[in-house]
Amino acid sequence: MSLDTVSPNPSQIIDFVIHKANGLKGLVDSGLATTLPPQYIQPPEERLQSIKITPSSSIPIIDVSNWDDPRLQDSIFQAATQLGFFQIVNHGIPSQVLGKVIDAAHGFYGQTNEERRKYWKGNSPSETVFYTTSFSPLAEKVLEWKDFLMFQFAFGAGDDASSSELWPPVCRDEVVDYMRRAEPVIKKLIEVLLKKINVKEMKEKESCLMGSPRVSLNYYPKCPNPELAAGVGRHSDISTITILLQDDTGGLYVQATQGEEEEEEGCDSNSWIPIPPVEGALVVNVGDVLQIMSNDVYKSVEHRAFPSKTRNRVSVPIFVNPDPDAVIGVLPEVLEGGEKAVYKSVLYSDYFMHFFSKGHDGKSTLDFAKI
Numbered sequence: 001m002s003l004d005t006v007s008p009n010p011s012q013i014i015d016f017v018i019h020k021a022n023g024l025k026g027l028v029d030s031g032l033a034t035t036l037p038p039q040y041i042q043p044p045e046e047r048l049q050s051i052k053i054t055p056s057s058s059i060p061i062i063d064v065s066n067w068d069d070p071r072l073q074d075s076i077f078q079a080a081t082q083l084g085f086f087q088i089v090n091h092g093i094p095s096q097v098l099g100k101v102i103d104a105a106h107g108f109y110g111q112t113n114e115e116r117r118k119y120w121k122g123n124s125p126s127e128t129v130f131y132t133t134s135f136s137p138l139a140e141k142v143l144e145w146k147d148f149l150m151f152q153f154a155f156g157a158g159d160d161a162s163s164s165e166l167w168p169p170v171c172r173d174e175v176v177d178y179m180r181r182a183e184p185v186i187k188k189l190i191e192v193l194l195k196k197i198n199v200k201e202m203k204e205k206e207s208c209l210m211g212s213p214r215v216s217l218n219y220y221p222k223c224p225n226p227e228l229a230a231g232v233g234r235h236s237d238i239s240t241i242t243i244l245l246q247d248d249t250g251g252l253y254v255q256a257t258q259g260e261e262e263e264e265e266g267c268d269s270n271s272w273i274p275i276p277p278v279e280g281a282l283v284v285n286v287g288d289v290l291q292i293m294s295n296d297v298y299k300s301v302e303h304r305a306f307p308s309k310t311r312n313r314v315s316v317p318i319f320v321n322p323d324p325d326a327v328i329g330v331l332p333e334v335l336e337g338g339e340k341a342v343y344k345s346v347l348y349s350d351y352f353m354h355f356f357s358k359g360h361d362g363k364s365t366l367d368f369a370k371i
C-alpha cells in the first residue's frame with residue numbers, strides 16, 4: 001500500500017507506518033509528512049521548549065586507556081553514583097569501526113521500504129533481529145519520532161557467525177565487528193563498577209549482568225516540527241549499563257538531578273543536560289538492573305532525545321542486559337554493612353515485559369522491583 005491521499009488521516013498513518021511495516025522512514029520518504037502528523041505531537045510538558053537546559057560541563061569525559069589506574073576507577077565510581085552518565089575516550093575501539101557502524105545504519109535505512117520491511121518485528125527471518133518504530137507503538141499514546149533495528153547478541157560466541165547469517169547483509173558485518181570490539185570495554189566497565197562495591201567474583205554473575213546484550217541501530221529522520229516531537233521520551237534504561245555511540249548531530253539530554261537526597265532538597269527535576277557528541281567517545285549510563293543489584297549505590301538516570309530539523313540522526317546503543325531467565329536482586333555484598341534491601345528479586349523477563357507494556361514514563365519501571 002502507498003499513502004496516496006493528499007492529507008492522510010491518523011488511522012491511515014498508523015496503518016502505513018506500523019501495520020504495513022513501512023516505518024517512520026517510509027512515512028518521511030513518502031513526502032506526505034511535511035508537517036508533524038497528530039500522533040507524533042507531544043503534550044506541551046514533554047517538548048524541548050519546556051525543559052530547562054543546564055550546561056554540559058558536568059558530564060565527565062573519562063580517559064580509559066589504563067583500566068588499572070585507581071584514579072580512573074574512582075572517576076567511574078563517582079560518575080556512576082552521581083549523574084549516572086559519563087563519556088569514555090581512548091577505549092581502544094578504532095574510529096573506523098565506529099564510523100562503519102554509523103554508515104551501516106544509514107545503509108539499512110537508505111534501502112527501499114520493501115527491503116527494510118523484510119525484518120519488521122514478527123516477520124523477520126531471524127529471531128535475533130527485528131525492525132520497528134517508536135518504542136512500544138501499540139501501547140503508546142503519542143509516537144516517538146524514531147525507527148530502530150534491534151539485534152540480540154551473544155558475547156563470547158567467538159567466530160560462530162551462525163546467529164548473524166540471516167541479519168540484513170547491508171549492516172551485519174559492521175554490527176558484529178562493533179560488538180566484538182565493544183565486549184572487552186563492557187567487561188572492564190562492569191568489572192570496575194563491581195569492584196567498587198566489593199563484588200570480587202564476576203564470572204558466576206555474568207548471566208545476571210550481561211547474559212543477553214542487545215544493540216540497536218536507532219534512526220531519527222529529519223523532523224518537520226522538532227519543537228513538537230520527541231525522538232525518545234523520558235526513560236531510564238532497563239540494562240545493567242548502556243554504551244551508546246552517537247553521530248555528530250546531538251539531541252540527547254540527561255536529567256540533571258543527582259540522587260534522591262538532592263531532589264528532596266529542591267533540585268529541579270526538569271533540568272536537563274545535553275550530552276554533546278565527542279569525536280570517538282562512547283556515552284555510558286547506568287541502567288535499572290545495576291541500580292537494583294547495587295541497592296541504589298549506582299543510579300540509573302532519565303534521559304531523552306529530540307530529533308533535528310535538518311539532520312537524519314543515528315545512535316547505536318548497546319544495552320548490556322541480563323539473560324531473560326536471570327533473577328535480578330540486590331547483591332549480598334552491598335548489604336554487608338547491615339543495609340536493608342530496597343528491591344526484591346525479580347525475573348528479568350518479567351521486568352522487561354513490564355517496561356515494554358507501556359510508553360516511556362521516566363523511571364517508573366523501577367517500582368516493579370521495589371519492596
Ligand SMILES: O=C(O)CCC(=O)C(=O)O
Nearest residue numbers: 218232237252305315317
Ligand atoms: O538516541 C539516543 O541518544 C538515546 C537512545 C536511548 O536512550 C535508547 O535507545 O534507550
Ligand SMILES: [Fe+2]
Nearest residue numbers: 235236237303
Ligand atoms: Fe535509553
